[in-house]
Amino acid sequence: MTFGSISRHIPVYLLLATACGIGTADTAPLVVAHRAAPSHWPENSRSAVRESLERGYPAIEIDIVLTSDGVPVIAHDPWLEPDRCTLSDGKPFGERILVAEISSERLLDYKCGGIPDPEFPDAQVLAEPLLQLDELIEAVRDYPETWIQLDVKYEPGLTPPPEVFAEEILGRWTTSGLENPWYVSANLPELLVAFRDWMDGDPITTILIYPRFPPDSDSTRVALGTELLGSLGIRDALGTAKRAEADGIAWPFEIIDWHAARAARDSGLQVMVWTVNEEKDLDRFCRWPIDALITDFPERAPCLPR
Amino acid sequence: MPAALIALAILGGALEREPDATFAFDRIDLISEDPGTWLNYDVHYFSVFPTSTTVRWVSQVKAVWRTPYRGLHIGASLRSQSMVLEVPLATTEKHGFYLTGGAQTRLLLPTGLLGGLAWRYGPVRIGTGISAVSTASWSHRSWTHWQVLPTLGLGIGRHHAPSTQ
Numbered sequence: 001m002t003f004g005s006i007s008r009h010i011p012v013y014l015l016l017a018t019a020c021g022i023g024t025a026d027t028a029p030l031v032v033a034h035r036a037a038p039s040h041w042p043e044n045s046r047s048a049v050r051e052s053l054e055r056g057y058p059a060i061e062i063d064i065v066l067t068s069d070g071v072p073v074i075a076h077d078p079w080l081e082p083d084r085c086t087l088s089d090g091k092p093f094g095e096r097i098l099v100a101e102i103s104s105e106r107l108l109d110y111k112c113g114g115i116p117d118p119e120f121p122d123a124q125v126l127a128e129p130l131l132q133l134d135e136l137i138e139a140v141r142d143y144p145e146t147w148i149q150l151d152v153k154y155e156p157g158l159t160p161p162p163e164v165f166a167e168e169i170l171g172r173w174t175t176s177g178l179e180n181p182w183y184v185s186a187n188l189p190e191l192l193v194a195f196r197d198w199m200d201g202d203p204i205t206t207i208l209i210y211p212r213f214p215p216d217s218d219s220t221r222v223a224l225g226t227e228l229l230g231s232l233g234i235r236d237a238l239g240t241a242k243r244a245e246a247d248g249i250a251w252p253f254e255i256i257d258w259h260a261a262r263a264a265r266d267s268g269l270q271v272m273v274w275t276v277n278e279e280k281d282l283d284r285f286c287r288w289p290i291d292a293l294i295t296d297f298p299e300r301a302p303c304l305p306r
Numbered sequence: 307m308p309a310a311l312i313a314l315a316i317l318g319g320a321l322e323r324e325p326d327a328t329f330a331f332d333r334i335d336l337i338s339e340d341p342g343t344w345l346n347y348d349v350h351y352f353s354v355f356p357t358s359t360t361v362r363w364v365s366q367v368k369a370v371w372r373t374p375y376r377g378l379h380i381g382a383s384l385r386s387q388s389m390v391l392e393v394p395l396a397t398t399e400k401h402g403f404y405l406t407g408g409a410q411t412r413l414l415l416p417t418g419l420l421g422g423l424a425w426r427y428g429p430v431r432i433g434t435g436i437s438a439v440s441t442a443s444w445s446h447r448s449w450t451h452w453q454v455l456p457t458l459g460l461g462i463g464r465h466h467a468p469s470t471q
Binding site for chain 2: 223224227228231232233234235236238239240242253254255258259260262263266267280281284
């Protein structure tokens with residue numbers, strides 16, 4: 001073979017040499033009903049939790065904030081949104097109400113989920129008071145095999161400090177006698193550290209959500225900043241998770257760093273992906289090497305146990 | 307990291323300064339051989355994640371300069387900065403076929419090694435080989451996890467006769 005013939009075929013050899021990628025997962029990922037499946041019911045609502053459990057989803061993710069008297073309630077944002085919640089009589093209220101500034105008793109004056117969510121036009125519209133963690137614990141007690149992801153919404157300046165979250169949530173959860181497998185997730189490492197410290201050596205699984213999208217932030221800007229800092233190696237998921245001594249990383253599926261994800265798995269960290277809703281994407285991720293797949297539409301995931 | 311330092315030392319011993327040579331722009335690598343993660347991990351998912359795949363493509367586009375030392379090139383992209391030695395294997399007036407080897411860094415933190423073959427034809431350079439890359443970064447200064455990736459590079463730059471390089 002002459003140099004000339006080699007050079008003519010070089011592009012073919014090169015394409016063959018690089019024809020690789022992430023392999024097929026050996027086991028299907030755990031399908032997690034994000035916010036207890038808002039595609040069917042109002043997100044994080046008592047109806048959503050109850051129905052998700054009855055449908056037998058393998059895992060449900062719920063978000064937790066604290067009231068001014070330290071009662072953990074299930075809600076995604078540190079505040080009540082006027083476009084999602086109303087007064088208990090159905091009348092609207094004007095501006096956001098910070099949950100950390102009202103007591104659990106006063107919180108009963110409000111209901112959420114009674115306003116259609118344009119993101120989920122097929123979901124039921126049900127106005128209900130926010131679910132308390134104590135009620136959630138009782139609800140899941142009859143479903144001991146269901147995984148529970150406690151996503152703690154600690155936001156500096158808007159919520160109590162991490163230690164208060166740890167005390168109020170873990171104090172209830174660990175004394176409940178629940179058999180359910182569970183893990184804690186948060187987007188700030190200090191929250192995970194506080195939870196692990198509170199457990200004082202007892203087992204707890206902590207997942208770092210990376211990157212952090214602060215409330216009301218421009219998600220495109222955050223994503224681009226994450227890419228830039230990650231490219232330069234100044235700040236990345238692996239380093240942040242290792243410093244937090246987290247057990248896993250949850251990436252938004254649009255910007256997951258597969259090189260880092262593979263290294264994370266190789267080093268024993270769990271890899272989760274959120275929030276995958278399109279059927280074609282769910283089909284792909286069900287076959288990819290990840291540990292959990294978080295979705296608003298669990299039924300669309302081919303790897304959901306039927 | 308020690309492996310990268312050893313490689314740099316080996317490269318250093320093989321260097322020969324060319325008389326009157328200066329730093330000069332060599333090419334832009336549209337697809338860079340280092341670190342090789344874009345081609346191995348991201349490009350497959352262009353249809354799923356077009357934006358992030360494109361952003362990551364931009365971050366791996368690398369500008370490469372020739373140095374006054376024979377065959378030694380330095381390159382820089384957002385994702386990786388590298389020092390690569392190209393040793394001619396067979397060259398004609400039009401073609402050049404080279405053995406390549408070097409070290410890669412992230413903001414000058416050693417992160418891996420690469421080696422392979424490159425073919426130059428006028429302004430076009432195509433390279434292939436292996437990239438041994440760790441996940442080390444300034445955020446995560448650990449060299450415990452390595453991946454060996456096949457690489458493919460495509461560069462376009464100055465038109466020059468390979469035999470004079």
